[in-house]
Amino acid sequence: MASSDPPPPAGVLRWLSESGDELHGALKTIADFILTEPAAASRLTIVELAERTGTSPGTVTRFSRACGLHRYADLRVAIAEEVGRSGANRWSTDIGQQLHPDDSLDRVIEVLVSANTQALVDTAERLDPEVLDQVAEAIVGARHCHFFGVGTSAITAEEFGLRVRRIGIACWTWPDVHSALIAASQADERDVFVGISFSGHVAETVEVITAAAARSTTTVVITQDRESPLARRADLLLTTAPPAGNQQAQATADRHAQFLLVDIVYARIAQLTHPAVVEVLDRTASALDGHRLNRRPRRKA
Amino acid sequence: MASSDPPPPAGVLRWLSESGDELHGALKTIADFILTEPAAASRLTIVELAERTGTSPGTVTRFSRACGLHRYADLRVAIAEEVGRSGANRWSTDIGQQLHPDDSLDRVIEVLVSANTQALVDTAERLDPEVLDQVAEAIVGARHCHFFGVGTSAITAEEFGLRVRRIGIACWTWPDVHSALIAASQADERDVFVGISFSGHVAETVEVITAAAARSTTTVVITQDRESPLARRADLLLTTAPPAGNQQAQATADRHAQFLLVDIVYARIAQLTHPAVVEVLDRTASALDGHRLNRRPRRKA
């Protein structure tokens, strides 16, 4: 029975390429073919495979048995599974490479996806749950809540504001320094100011958060650099993942990281105020009904 | 022939969970079973599968055809491949669970990260590179470029505009329908209009894109639903990944997906206009120098 090897517990292809040398003759031929074109092999019937390898169907059946599988059909799905598994690594590989003007579009996509997902994972990993909780609580408990960012971070500020507003908390996103400074000058310790800046070195945002801090508001900062001037002025500091490899993808990756922080804080707020939020969200949704077209009615007819 | 949908080019399981609703009766039963236990399903013979689902072998064959596959054997390997693919990455496990008010913060983070990364990967996979190229080229070649979105999609529109503006293309993001309609009324075939809507059913966005189309501009649409009124009016359609499991994370996941599309188009545009972009980006960066604090001087002193 167990002459050569125990059958492959998982991974026919791996087993073939490793202990595959122990196969002789026709079986070896079949093994080689499968290793060369596993994807194709998994789509062939037993007869076709036999023809392609110059063997016979019966031999292919014996081959399947030699692989520790009962039927030829099992061999097929085993190979297919492994093909799928190896094909899946597309998205986790070559971050850190620069993009060149003549790179294929596929490569651009690949790099951006990996950079962005990596940023999400990295950001999540370095997250301090305690701070996060405090941020959520601060926002929930705030009388007023203010968001500020400049340039690309203005967009994160807007998103944050939109979300928080949507669940019924009084908040503003200020589109420029002056408005933000005015808001800060009228704030007090019951309020929360959120400043967002990728670098943490943007003068306007620092200025706004400084002014807010001077009025004893709770200051929250989202940035990448925890040593930056902006970060130093934060009561509660949330950091996005630091640059990982690829330069060009950095900006976009950080955007995703910032949004992830917003997502999480938002979700946490929703948790903290659960029943209220559910109701508010329903109201929000139905407030938009008149602006939707061709929609199947909500919840069956 | 093509009654409901084109067959799945890649990803039976994905196709089933998306357009799977279009299947009725016995076919639906089979689809559900496969979605529930894909790994098991791929190892069953057609007779076994028929028994388990309370249908007949013939129906299973028809099911395979409905999936765009010729033979049942093809269905098996297709499922197996996909099982292998999803089993390979660990972030795809616990998506689909609802968030409960008393879930731990760690769990919230986990779910959001998985949902978001999944959305990125899914979106990338379903991307049509050709369309993407056409979008990039259209924007590069446009006289004027306009972005419009309402609600949360307004933020994506803004981000898109910000990016494109940054590399020196004349473009606008319109904050409200009226402005957008006015812009559309003055546009012509040299211009590009980009409409963004998660659902594709937002009246305002549809209206703007319709108006733009009437003026023969090139219309680009970013949405999730390729059958939506908005999508139907698009010259060039980019779709984000459809809901994958978790309801609450859906909105945030789609936001990331939209941004990924923006990232990619942006990167592509940068490629197409390479030397120009490098220079413009340098200028953009130095334009902000006066607003940075405590920064080590760029590129040595």
Add this chain to the structure above:
DNA sequence: CAGATTCATGAGAATTATTTTCAGCGGTTC
């Protein structure tokens, strides 16, 4: 509301794929 039509379904026949059996053949041993 009856009749017509369409369509999904499963039963069974027809086909195809797979496995098993077995005879032949090349190599090895005595």
Add this chain to the structure above:
DNA sequence: GAACCGCTGAAAATAATTCTCATGAATCTG
């Protein structure tokens, strides 16, 4: 060189799959 061993493919046997078609449910139409 004869006997044996074990691999191999041909062909028979079996299992799986597909095809055909009658049935009945559902929808449409007059």
